[in-house]
Amino acid sequence: MSKYSNEKPVAIVLGGTFPHIKLIENLKKRGYCTILVDYYENPSAKMAADEHYQESTLDMDKVVEIARGRDAKLVISTCIDQANVTACYVAEKLGLPAPYSYETSLAVTNKGIMKDCMVQNGIPTSKYVFIKDLSGFEYAGLKFPVAVKPADSNSSKGVRKACDLDELGRFLDEALKISRTNEAIIEEYKEGREIGVDCVIKDKKASVIMTRERRKVVSNGDPIQQIQGSFWPADITQRNIVALKRIAEDIADAFNLDNTPLMMQTIVNGDDINVIEFGARIGGGENYQIIELHTGLDIIEVAIDSFLGCPLTFDYKAPANFYADIYLYTEPCVFGEFSGYEELVNTGVIEYLHVYKARGVEVGAEISSNNRVGAFLVKSEQIDELYEKINIAIQKIETFDINGRPVLRKDIYCCG
Ligand SMILES: Nc1ncnc2c1ncn2[C@@H]1O[C@H](COP(=O)(O)OP(=O)(O)OP(=O)(O)O)[C@@H](O)[C@H]1O
Ligand SMILES: [Mg+2]
Incomplete structure (x- = not known):
């Protein structure tokens, strides 16, 4: 025993x-x-x-x-x-x-298997090729620009937009190195707004709980695809929402998913919707908290019930305010501390600031999700006021390394 x-x-x-x-x-x-x-x-x-x-x-x-x-x-x-x-x-x-089999878990996380299954099942997604090595790689007439990405990675690590063959070769080389299996995807780059969608699938039907628009960092010519934060809910049409619900249900059918949260990353351009990828799970970062603040739904409770195989019961309301969660990045440093945010909380400019790193932890140079040092949340009834609050917060918040040197990257935000 x-x-x-x-x-x-x-x-x-x-x-x-x-x-x-x-x-x-x-x-x-x-x-x-x-x-x-x-x-x-x-x-x-x-x-x-x-x-x-x-x-x-x-x-x-x-x-x-x-x-x-x-x-x-x-x-x-x-x-x-x-x-x-x-x-x-x-x-x-x-x-x-x-929540599902090991085989399904691979299909819903490996970008190659996922793309293949999406194409087979008519889920709208951009044309792609799967690459195993650099020698004589074939991009099969894909139209530039293309997105290049490691097949098995996340946090936008090694994801780049390539506008010509030269860039494609360079970014592909990098992506293959980052991949643990030495595999990459090249796919046509879709212009439009990036809309994240959080759903719950129950009895094969999708409930769209929340939408958000993910906005990218301003990166001075480097075509990295990292986000500065998200704006909730996304400003999209009811037609878009109906279409997103149907796509979520098609994904659930194609991948044999039920009784699970489902999040999708999509590009929306007018009525045209493209799925970049999806996850049969809830989002990371501030997602669970914003969903709860907005809709009253405890999505972590839903995720645990899904793991335990309990039939999901959930209730949620339509969002009444605008929220934005903004990520904070620094120069490469040994993380010290934040300052200036308590007053922002006290005066209602921000709702909170979450610190992601412990003092003394090393932060790398790349703008990537594992190098985020924190995030703050702003809330408003008006979208314009939301932007104003973000700008004030970026000015007032400071981050110091362990020796007291200011290290917050303030150059990567563009808001409004
Ligand atoms: N085909 C595409 N068209 C337009 N943008 C794309 C495309 N593929 C990827 N992107 C951009 O690159 C970002 C990262 O791509 P992707 O989600 O495939 O990688 P990831 O490693 O899973 O990153 P994350 O963890 O941030 O989702 C997307 O959020 C999107 O902004
Ligand atoms: Mg992704």
């Missing part, structure tokens, strides 16, 4: 990102002992968990070993693609509940 057998049921949480604090708190309320697995020494969610194993969530057999050793009843990740794959793999090995 295990030395742990008389204790609470164990839930293993994969990845210590900020939203997983809320996930861990919810699991504790449900009576679980929570074990966090995260490769970093001090991930955001560490303090919330009962225990922390410093292991990689990508090491699937290691996670099986931990789950088996601790007789885990649940292995879960709600908003990290690769960790979701591990969760489904471990669930299948150990007979634990999961």
Whole structure:
């Protein structure tokens, strides 16, 4: 008999990102002992968990070993693609509940498999080719500009817009290096507004809970595709929403998904909608919190029920305000602290500022989601006031490295 057998049921949480604090708190309320697995020494969610194993969530057999050793009843990740794959793999090995099979988890995270299945099933997505190596690569008459991306990556790492063959060659080389499997995608670049959609699929029907427009950083000629933040809800038509709902249901059919959250990244241009990709999960960053503030729906609760295989019950209302979550990036540094935001909270300019990094953590040079040091949220009944508040906040907030040097990148925002 295990030395742990008389204790609470164990839930293993994969990845210590900020939203997983809320996930861990919810699991504790449900009576679980929570074990966090995260490769970093001090991930955001560490303090919330009962225990922390410093292991990689990508090491699937290691996670099986931990789950088996601790007789885990649940292995879960709600908003990290690769960790979701591990969760489904471990669930299948150990007979634990999961929202879908391991095979499905691969199809909904690997960009190559996903594109192939979308094309086979008539989901609107741009023309693409799948590339395994550089020698004699074939771009099959795709029209420039094209988007180049690693097949298995996330956080827009290595995603670039290429306008000619020369750029294509360079960015492809980079993307193949970033990919763990040495695979990349080249696809036609779609012009339009980037609309994120959060849905819940129940009985194969999609409920569109929330939409947002993702806006990119201003990047001085470098065609990186990182976002400065999102504006919620997106200013799109009712026709668009009806079409997005139908597309979500087509995706659910094609990928055999049910009783799960589903988020889509789309490009909307008039009535034309293109799916960049989707995830059978909830979004990371500030998503869960903004959805709750806007609609009253606790989407993390929905995600846990989905993992446990409980029929989803959920209620939500239409958004009444505008919100924007704005990410904060720095020069490469050893992170120290923020200043200037308490007053912004007290005077109602921002709702809150979340700090993503612990003091002393090294922040890399690339503008990418793993290098975000924090995010703030603004709220208003008027869109113009929302923009004003963002501009004030960017001016007033400062970030210092461990030696007191100001390091916040203020040059990447353009708002209004
Ligand atoms: N075909 C395309 N047309 C237009 N923009 C694109 C296209 N493909 C990618 N992008 C842009 O690049 C960004 C990142 O692409 P993608 O979502 O495929 O990569 P990712 O690594 O999953 O990034 P993220 O984690 O930010 O979603 C998109 O949010 C979008 O702005
Ligand atoms: Mg993506």
